[in-house]
Amino acid sequence: MTAFHPPAPSRRGAPLRALGVALIGAGALLAADAAEAYTVFVSNERGNSISVIDSETLTVTKTAKVGRRPRGITTSPDGKVIYLCASDEHAVQVIDPSSLKVLRKLKSGPDPELFALQPSGNPLYIANEDDNQVTVLDVEKNKVIAQVPVGTEPEGMAVSPDGKTLVATSETTNMAHFIDTGTFKIVGNVLVDARPRFAEFTSDGKKLFVSAEVGGTVSVVDPETRKIIHKITFKIPGVSQETIQPVGVRLTKDGKTAFVALGPANRVAVVNAETYEVEQYLLVGQRVWQLAFTPDEKLLFTTNGNSNDVSVIDVPNRKVIKSIKVGNAPWGVVVSPQ
């Protein structure tokens, strides 16, 4: 069960919500295997909106208009704010997770696509797709701390669990750039397959998974030596190789399982993250790109940009249990930490 958090004074209705959470928690105690209720936020790239899903009822509870072309979405570690890349507004919007109101706009640099937050919650590292740089932004002061030039069309961003290394992938240069978060200098590069879209560290920081959309692979990199340890490949009967386009990658906290979104193959691969064997392909919606676990890792949500829905995967049973219609062209997804 989630620890009880005193309601924040700024949020109206929070005590009631907290009571709800407590009741749900009590229910969870009775039904030993029931999942906790979390809130899932989905950015709809063409709908210019975010959809909010309740992880218990698996229904859309709210939809709110946000800035134009929303893509990358994440939350602060305490869950009090949502950060959203409003790409066509050239800004990162700070959104209240309860009211869904845009609280502030941050200086993101041009065309922000995806970002990563320092584990402490500040700063935010933003990939500026059109400007070949990474913007380092102090989210409290709304001040740009540094701009790091990287390869062409940066997109995937990941911070090592110790917060010391930032990885940015560049889609056209086909590299994962390792950036020291103390000096904001590139300290190393790893060449991966064509169009790397996403990077994800294991929770112990010992491995880095980088997906290559056009290359059709996921490279597993040793961040210490910056060498590729293994390249995961995918084969699905009845699906042409060019249709298999890996994008989003999520790893379970124990580092044993990786889930890889395969784009227009309409499948999520379940990979043994120790042997690198693909154990299963789960059919989800069309053009699956991004993934997010609930904090208890019981559910995984996928954004399916062409079928305009979110698929819900039961993680322990490795089964797709539901498809939920959201806005137009869902892109990013994040689950509240509480």
Place this chain on the structure above:
Amino acid sequence: MIQRPRRGARGPLALLIASALVLLAGPAAAQPQTDPDWPCAQRKRPDISLATVWTGPDIAAAGPWAADQDAATLAYKLASRRTPMEEVDGLLDGFVAVAGPDAKTRLVRVFAGVYEITSSERAQLMHGIERYARGQERLAARLREEGDALSRIKGALDTPDTPESLALEEKLKWDTRIFDERARSLTYVCETPVILEQRVFEIGRRITDRL
């Protein structure tokens, strides 16, 4: 995506030439290691892989769809974008109601038809997109020649205009405008194969629901 330069341009002439060059560089830079004739940001996929849109029973085992007249008629109707998606459920239910004991096999045939009709429509579209891209390439080459010719006549900004330079400048402006407009519609053009895939996927899902 193809874009106008944001900085570095000095005056209309430089802007025209620079934009012609940037327009040329755009699609090539966005598409590493793929078909040079393919202008879209999406990776080229020559066909719709059956397994991406269908997880139901083997469509070959259901027998030739075109030989089942009712199934074929329904397949054409469903595959047509003129049939609104809201009507799909009603059409399928209507078919099942009169399809007899082998309704499920016949439903699989309906899907086989929708898949084949949509696939061939998509293949034509893909050729069309490539033709479009080659046309743009020719226009880009012409823009470059016109830009070069204009630079030769009117080397510096303070060179006085002549009737010839004005005519050339006008032509370059028009060609750039045509190029720009076509480049803008490219986003839409590139999305048409996806629109077909969305339809066949959704119809597949609804047919599977009835099996």
